[in-house]
Amino acid sequence: MTTTITVEGMTCGHCEQTVKEALQDVSGVTDMTVDRDDEQASVDGDVDTTTLVEAVEDAGYTAHT
Template identity: 40%
Template sequence: MSKELKTLNVDGMSCSHCENSVKKAVGALNGVSNVTVDLQAKKVSIEFDSEIVSLDIIKETIEDQGYDVV
């Protein structure tokens, strides 16, 4: 098991619906153990097992929700 914690800058999130959609989508990925969203700072922190899910998949999942990982 290879736990990692990454914080991504995400543009486009502005409300609790945005926060919930990112948390739900990323949290549903196999290998992700925790997701926290800071709307004011426009940051998403993800704790995940890099042997199960890649950071690229996580970024793609956030972008699929309509937000930009910068």
């Protein structure tokens, strides 16, 4: 299943990497793409949206569906 969330506050490549690392640490995530220009993260795997949003927010960014 693919879930797309909006991620606000990414301004550079380092920000994208930080969000990727936060999402990789979520159990059940198998793959993801993060695009700072589109302010989106698309995540593949068996994980609920709330958990993804919490992981991104714990990394210091604003996230929502």
